[in-house]
Amino acid sequence: MNRKYFDMTPKPLRTTPFSxxxxxxxxxxxxxxxxxxPFECDSFDVTDINGKVRFSGQPVSAGYDETSGDNxxxxxxxxxxxAGNYCVKAGGRTSxxxxxxxxxxxxxxxxxxxAFYYLRxxxxxxxxxxxxxxxxKCHTAPAKLWDDRSVTLDVTGGWHDAGDYGRYVTxxxxxxxxxxxxxxxxxxxxxxxxxxxxxxxIPDILSEVRYELEWFLxxxxxxxxxxxxxTTAMHAPFVMPEDDTAEMxxxxxxxxxxxxxxxxxxxxxxxxxxxxxxxSEKLHKAAEKSVEWLDKHPQFIGFENPEGCNxxxxxxxxxxxxxxxxxxxxxxxxxxxxYHEKLVSALEADFPLTALGYGEVGGFGALAYILCxxxxxxxxxxxxxxxxxxxxxxxxxxxxxxxxxxxxxxxxYCWGSNMGLMTKAMIxxxxxxxxxxxxxxxxxxxxxxxxxxxxxxGISYITGVGxxxxxxxxxxxxxxxxxEECIPGMVAGGPNGHRSDPFARTVIPExxxxxxxxxxxxxxxxxxxxxxxxxxxxxxVLAYLFKK
Ligand code: 9MR
Ligand code: ZN
Numbered sequence: 416m417n418r419k420y421f422d423m424t425p426k427p428l429r430t431t432p433f434s435x436x437x438x439x440x441x442x443x444x445x446x447x448x449x450x451x452x453p454f455e456c457d458s459f460d461v462t463d464i465n466g467k468v469r470f471s472g473q474p475v476s477a478g479y480d481e482t483s484g485d486n487x488x489x490x491x492x493x494x495x496x497x498a499g500n501y502c503v504k505a506g507g508r509t510s511x512x513x514x515x516x517x518x519x520x521x522x523x524x525x526x527x528x529x530a531f532y533y534l535r536x537x538x539x540x541x542x543x544x545x546x547x548x549x550x551x552k553c554h555t556a557p558a559k560l561w562d563d564r565s566v567t568l569d570v571t572g573g574w575h576d577a578g579d580y581g582r583y584v585t586x587x588x589x590x591x592x593x594x595x596x597x598x599x600x601x602x603x604x605x606x607x608x609x610x611x612x613x614x615x616x617i618p619d620i621l622s623e624v625r626y627e628l629e630w631f632l633x634x635x636x637x638x639x640x641x642x643x644x645x646t647t648a649m650h651a652p653f654v655m656p657e658d659d660t661a662e663m664x665x666x667x668x669x670x671x672x673x674x675x676x677x678x679x680x681x682x683x684x685x686x687x688x689x690x691x692x693x694x695s696e697k698l699h700k701a702a703e704k705s706v707e708w709l710d711k712h713p714q715f716i717g718f719e720n721p722e723g724c725n726x727x728x729x730x731x732x733x734x735x736x737x738x739x740x741x742x743x744x745x746x747x748x749x750x751x752x753x754y755h756e757k758l759v760s761a762l763e764a765d766f767p768l769t770a771l772g773y774g775e776v777g778g779f780g781a782l783a784y785i786l787c788x789x790x791x792x793x794x795x796x797x798x799x800x801x802x803x804x805x806x807x808x809x810x811x812x813x814x815x816x817x818x819x820x821x822x823x824x825x826x827x828y829c830w831g832s833n834m835g836l837m838t839k840a841m842i843x844x845x846x847x848x849x850x851x852x853x854x855x856x857x858x859x860x861x862x863x864x865x866x867x868x869x870x871x872x873g874i875s876y877i878t879g880v881g882x883x884x885x886x887x888x889x890x891x892x893x894x895x896x897x898x899e900e901c902i903p904g905m906v907a908g909g910p911n912g913h914r915s916d917p918f919a920r921t922v923i924p925e926x927x928x929x930x931x932x933x934x935x936x937x938x939x940x941x942x943x944x945x946x947x948x949x950x951x952x953x954x955x956v957l958a959y960l961f962k963k
Contacts (some may be wrong), residue, residue, distance in 0.1 A: 439881030526904030573630025879903025
């Protein structure tokens with residue numbers, strides 16, 4: 416079967432067969448464990464796979480939850496610590512099967528980390544490493560500069576951004592930064608990880624990120640400016656990547672791409688120094704060249720799609736946070752005071768200092784400064800650290816108001832809401848690391864539980880993980896490969912109250928509570944696409960929670 420043609424006819428929505436909601440990957444033995452029950456009942460049981468009752472309790476009301484539109488009750492079974500497979504049962508209804516054990520996140524950590532390999536562009540995926548999801552070499556032809564078609568460039572490599580085959584520098588820098596900071600803060604959990612990828616010798620996650628870094632390096636021009644993106648003019652049809660043979664273009668330099676490039680190359684230079692000196696030096700020089708470009712071009716150079724192009728824009732309104740991030744990473748790498756001056760003056764602009772996104776990147780710049788070994792201005796250090804603590808405190812309050820224990824308000828359910836869910840969990844992880852506030856761990860776990868099925872749709876938002884999981888993301892190869900089981904480890908964008916595509920508006924009635932505005936259907940790009948920077952924060956959170 417080769418389903419080459421994409422069918423937008425609404426299909427009946429698959430709905431969860433479960434009415435009690437749990438993390439379908441499971442729970443650590445010593446963690447708090449709470450199933451969410453959206454109906455009133457007097458008691459609940461936790462049964463093992465032979466149907467034997469292993470724990471019983473009384474659900475506690477958590478009141479009305481605005482984001483799901485339900486009254487919810489919590490079934491706390493934290494007292495059950497024995498490893499095994501279980502279900503929660505109440506009022507004649509049941510949850511999905513889940514496990515309790517010390518290794519419950521091994522599989523999902525491995526799959527979400529491996530997802531980047533499946534998105535590699537330009538190399539082809541062989542059966543040995545990709546299993547049934549192998550495919551041919553894609554996007555290998557030379558690209559043309561959009562603004563001067565007489566110039567051809569080699570920009571092969573890197574990861575496909577998402578469900579589309581575009582490659583965008585700011586989006587890639589964000590994903591790489593999540594992964595590199597995860598490695599930096601939790602190196603042990605990556606040292607042992609075996610992702611079955613072609614490269615050997617250094618931790619697999621670093622080989623994987625290197626694949627993206629090598630592509631970044633090709634996106635820098637001779638003056639140090641960095642091209643914003645490499646894509647075809649229009650999004651490809653739903654074909655395999657090797658069948659997307661439309662002409663590839665390289666779009667103009669933006670100051671955001673240049674700054675993010677400098678930042679991530681500087682960050683990577685420091686990390687790869689211990690593994691590959693040559694690469695580390697190459698990254699250092701490239702970063703330096705791009706910050707020089709930034710100095711020469713103090714004005715903001717944004718990006719908007721030119722006429723005749725409909726691929727991703729990733730436009731930003733300003734580049735303040737990007738410049739701050741670049742100077743902060745350069746200072747962290749070199750200790751050169753000229754970068755300290757520049758990062759301090761970049762801070763005169765007003766932007767969020769805990770943001771870990773693809774547009775607002777202030778949190779990465781803050782982390783660079785906080786974690787670096789160079790001399791620091793103590794007041795600035797405290798200010799930046801306390802931003803994370805204050806943010807975590809705010810998020811704890813919000814999480815307390817939500818029946819599912821996540822710091823998500825109605826407005827947070829926008830396009831790619833699962834990124835918000837995971838970057839909030841990152842804030843908890845970072846606050847735990849910086850302040851030793853271990854209460855953060857339980858909050859981060861609840862955010863992960865929500866992603867993995869403890870949500871009002873009872874669905875795991877990660878392909879290949881959980882008994883009832885998304886399987887039909889808006890992801891070209893997953894559609895075109897004819898394989899029923901989706902490429903595993905991909906995080907779906909998730910619920911989006913705005914229902915920002917025609918399919919979503921057709922199948923999800925207006926007024927649906929935002930946490931329920933989701934459909935596992937290829938047609939819905941605003942609910943069910945995948946992207947590298949929705950996967951990467953999940954990897955960060957899993958690395959934090961991972962138990963050795
Ligand atoms: O992730 C982006 C989301 O936050 C925006 O709301 C949306 C609309 O501008 O665009 C998303 O980014 C898409 C990008 O432009 C192209 N590749 C797929 C991305 C995910 O949908
Ligand atoms: Zn490709």
